[in-house]
Amino acid sequence: MQEKEQKISPIKQRILQYADSLGISKREFYAKIGVSRGTLESKTGITEDILAKFIATYPNISLDWLITGDGNAEKGNHTEVSVKNTFSLRTDHNIESQTVPLYRITAQAGILALFDDTSSDIPIGQIQIPNLPRCDGALYVFGESMQPILQSGDIILYKKVSVDNILWGEMYLVAFSLDGDDYVAIKYIQKAIDPQKVTLVSRNSSYAPQDIPWNSIRALALIKASIRFNTMG
Numbered sequence: 001m002q003e004k005e006q007k008i009s010p011i012k013q014r015i016l017q018y019a020d021s022l023g024i025s026k027r028e029f030y031a032k033i034g035v036s037r038g039t040l041e042s043k044t045g046i047t048e049d050i051l052a053k054f055i056a057t058y059p060n061i062s063l064d065w066l067i068t069g070d071g072n073a074e075k076g077n078h079t080e081v082s083v084k085n086t087f088s089l090r091t092d093h094n095i096e097s098q099t100v101p102l103y104r105i106t107a108q109a110g111i112l113a114l115f116d117d118t119s120s121d122i123p124i125g126q127i128q129i130p131n132l133p134r135c136d137g138a139l140y141v142f143g144e145s146m147q148p149i150l151q152s153g154d155i156i157l158y159k160k161v162s163v164d165n166i167l168w169g170e171m172y173l174v175a176f177s178l179d180g181d182d183y184v185a186i187k188y189i190q191k192a193i194d195p196q197k198v199t200l201v202s203r204n205s206s207y208a209p210q211d212i213p214w215n216s217i218r219a220l221a222l223i224k225a226s227i228r229f230n231t232m233g
Helices: 010-021 026-033 048-057 063-068 108-115
Strands: 078-080 095-103 125-132 137-140 155-160 171-178 181-191 197-201 210-213 217-227
Touching: 010 063, 026 048, 125 155, 125 217
Parallel strands: 078 125, 095 137
Antiparallel strands: 095 125, 137 155, 155 217, 171 181, 171 217, 181 197, 197 210
């Protein structure tokens, strides 16, 4: 008698789907929730321990969605949050209250589309932010180059700016092309020795500075603030 092929549980599938939407590697995701790598890919049921660790790490997850697949992955359409870091300029004028669209975009083309207002992507939520300069949008952080000030899974709030008006030493979301490949990075931008280039500098000392040509920059946004989800109740 042929045994019925066992499939991965629906709850595991939804957790993996949520992990893919965060824009971080599977290794980072497993480390954040505290389970061994590959645990969720096994074709077995999910234990209470793994489920509890996932919910504790991502308290904003909708339990209805997690169990049944109905509704949105995260609770509610609007989330009141507190800002962890602000990166304001002296010339900024704070707005008493503003609603900032939150996007979950990791692809370089998607970010460029957001910058030139041609994207058809619908925000996954709206963030209510008090007493900050005007922000055009928010995105999830990717990578480790700006640790400890920014970590994968944080949210950055950005304001689109012209490539011609770089403020040296400030933190930017920068999209650029090199040798036919497209990249997106969150970096400090500094003057390079070569006047035809700029230097991208990480906060994490494990990442070396990188010089790129001025004309390789395709889009630029100032980072105005960051939010860390695990500060939420």
